[in-house]
């Protein structure tokens with residue numbers, strides 16, 4: 001498998017380079033040179049394949065002979081070790097639950113797969129690898145859980161003190177082992193700036209092998225295409241046109257769906273559902289893309305003003321607005337409507353949906369009103385208990401917290417408190433990580 005940068009399609013790197021580097025030097029994004037259509041036999045047998053078998057087929061279709069089949073099978077089995085069930089609300093609407101992983105959000109798929117892939121490629125290296133991650137809350141938990149106990153890899157997570165939820169903080173600070181949390185007395189931007197400076201620092205680079213676990217890493221994108229096949233497999237009557245509705249922020253999740261379609265999955269249409277941060281729906285409606293600062297909402301994992309994967313979407317459509325808008329519709333909903341969505345799903349279907357999924361539900365409902373002969377799948381990106389305050393307030397009742405989240409509350413937090421000063425960060429890294 002070879003990959004190019006969206007900013008320069010003439011230079012190729014191999015998968016290992018793309019995964020360890022994350023971002024190409026020209027600031028584009030890595031894309032697979034080829035996205036082959038899966039063989040006909042695969043689709044004929046889809047119904048009989050397990051989720052892991054689907055993942056292995058999709059993966060080897062993209063990777064070619066980059067990783068020997070036995071190794072790839074082991075890697076996929078370890079990474080994709082929780083289900084993605086499809087829950088039917090009515091004849092037209094189903095929910096794909098993507099929150100059955102350790103951090104209760106779909107990011108577990110990307111983070112776990114990336115961790116296993118990095119661990120695999122890292123076996124050829126003698127020197128320990130240090131992953132630096134800045135998080136505003138959600139991503140850090142998935143990354144920490146993904147890399148937990150991966151041999152040869154240490155993870156240092158920087159998070160802004162007092163600016164993540166109590167349970168998010170517990171997810172970052174209670175694992176121990178190869179996961180180290182730094183509580184930064186500053187903002188998320190401060191955390192990100194510290195990580196950036198570390199990558200630019202000559203002394204650190206000479207003494208440590210550094211990498212990032214950035215959300216734009218191609219190893220996080222690819223596994224997100226697996227569950228589109230898994231959802232499709234669970235649908236009755238394949239002859240009905242099926243649309244996928246994706247609550248979106250950085251648009252990695254939706255872009256992975258586009259990959260699945262390129263690989264031959266018969267997806268009729270995509271819906272890009274956003275909160276008030278609506279630059280992509282606006283682009284789809286007008287043909288003009290205007291990045292702007294994000295605004296805070298109650299579906300805060302989608303508060304993105306300049307989605308990083310938009311460059312990949314443009315690349316897949318050769319920058320043609322007409323083609324993109326014929327395959328993707330975009331709708332945006334504000335917080336009041338989102339709350340009504342949470343309420344409606346509960347009252348109508350007795351199903352507790354989170355605020356991100358609710359945005360998706362509203363968008364799908366809107367679309368199905370115009371296209372009543374189709375059916376749709378909403379990707380439910382997080383468990384409602386991750387956004388418990390808002391959901392309980394709207395429903396005016398207590399909701400269940402899964403055991404794996406509940407037990408965190410009693411665990412001891414372990415984090416190193418630090419001012420947002422680069423010298424302090426650097427000294428800490430040299431004293432604690434460099435050998």
Ligand SMILES: *Cc1c(COP(=O)(O)O)cnc(C)c1O
Pocket residue numbers: 105106107138247248249250251252253254301302356381382
């Ligand atoms: C990250 C996230 C999203 C947005 O996903 P993108 O791939 O960035 O579009 C939506 N919902 C939840 C719960 C998330 O954590």
